[in-house]
Amino acid sequence: MSTAAPAWRPTFGPSPSAAPVGTAKVVLAAVAVLMLVALVAGVGTVAALSFTLVPVPVVAPAPEAPDPALEPLREEVGKLEASLAAKVPRRAYIVIDRYNNRLWLRRGSEIRLEAVVSAGSGTILKESGGKERVWTFDTPPGKFQVLSERRNPVWTKPDWAFLEEGQDPPENFAERREKGSLGEWALDLGDGYMIHGTLYERLLGRNITHGCVRVGRDDLRVVAEAAVPGTPVFIF
Numbered sequence: 001m002s003t004a005a006p007a008w009r010p011t012f013g014p015s016p017s018a019a020p021v022g023t024a025k026v027v028l029a030a031v032a033v034l035m036l037v038a039l040v041a042g043v044g045t046v047a048a049l050s051f052t053l054v055p056v057p058v059v060a061p062a063p064e065a066p067d068p069a070l071e072p073l074r075e076e077v078g079k080l081e082a083s084l085a086a087k088v089p090r091r092a093y094i095v096i097d098r099y100n101n102r103l104w105l106r107r108g109s110e111i112r113l114e115a116v117v118s119a120g121s122g123t124i125l126k127e128s129g130g131k132e133r134v135w136t137f138d139t140p141p142g143k144f145q146v147l148s149e150r151r152n153p154v155w156t157k158p159d160w161a162f163l164e165e166g167q168d169p170p171e172n173f174a175e176r177r178e179k180g181s182l183g184e185w186a187l188d189l190g191d192g193y194m195i196h197g198t199l200y201e202r203l204l205g206r207n208i209t210h211g212c213v214r215v216g217r218d219d220l221r222v223v224a225e226a227a228v229p230g231t232p233v234f235i236f
Contacts, residue, residue: 093232094146094195094223096213098139101205103195103215105223112226115219116204120211125160135160137210144189144233149224153186153196154179160210183217185224189233195223 088108095104098119105113120139127133157176159169170176183197198204198214213235215223 089232091231092226093234094227096139096195096233096235098141098207098213098235101207103213103219103223105226107226113219113222115215115223117216117219118198118204118209118214119207120209121207125164127163133159135210139209139211139213139235140193141235144193144235146195146227146229146231146233147188147190148229149227150186150188152179152184153182153194155182158192183215183220185220187224187227187231195233196220 090108092105092107092112095106096102096117096119101117101119103113103115103117104111105115120137122136122138125135125137155178156173157178162169181199182194183199186194186196188194193211193213195213195215197217197220201216204214204216
């Protein structure tokens with residue numbers, strides 16, 4: 001006679017893993033409560049420590065009293081400034097910087113025009129044979145004045161212009177006449193020096209001339225309109 005195995009019956013009691021799960025929930029809840037308490041405490045602390053910035057007035061230092069020992073120097077500087085102001089022409093005048101190739105048209109202390117120009121190259125040409133003459137192509141410094149103005153000037157080429165090209169100077173005066181190379185205007189300064197136009201505006205700003213001052217077309221029109229015979233020209 002065989003013995004039957006006992007029938008299986010479900011167990012409704014808590015499983016061994018139930019306890020750890022419940023403990024984890026309790027721990028998480030405690031942590032959340034602590035964070036909330038900390039947050040509330042932090043807000044209260046910030047509120048307790050809050051403050052308002054109040055601007056602090058800045059007091060300017062009292063001006064220093066003038067040094068009596070410097071008073072003679074101030075008077076001398078004032079006299080020099082007045083003397084210089086008296087020497088500035090009241091009418092239009094021209095200032096040329098031959099090293100930096102700049103021209104200014106001024107009236108009193110006001111600058112009417114600043115232009116890029118070309119001044120003398122400073123090169124030297126020596127004649128081989130003949131009179132063995134020497135030319136230095138430099139723009140001379142000093143005080144000049146416009147002697148005359150010429151519209152559409154014709155250049156009378158001097159001997160050096162032919163010698164520079166390896167040619168003999170012609171005896172026929174008509175062969176020395178050249179149109180167009182001086183631009184629309186020429187302001188004569190004396191001794192063959194002029195302020196005039198150029199066919200090569202792309203070369204402005206360089207020291208490439210034979211002593212004259214070359215100016216671009218638009219700038220030259222402004223200068224020619226303002227200048228008259230007697231207009232002072234200062235070259236440095």
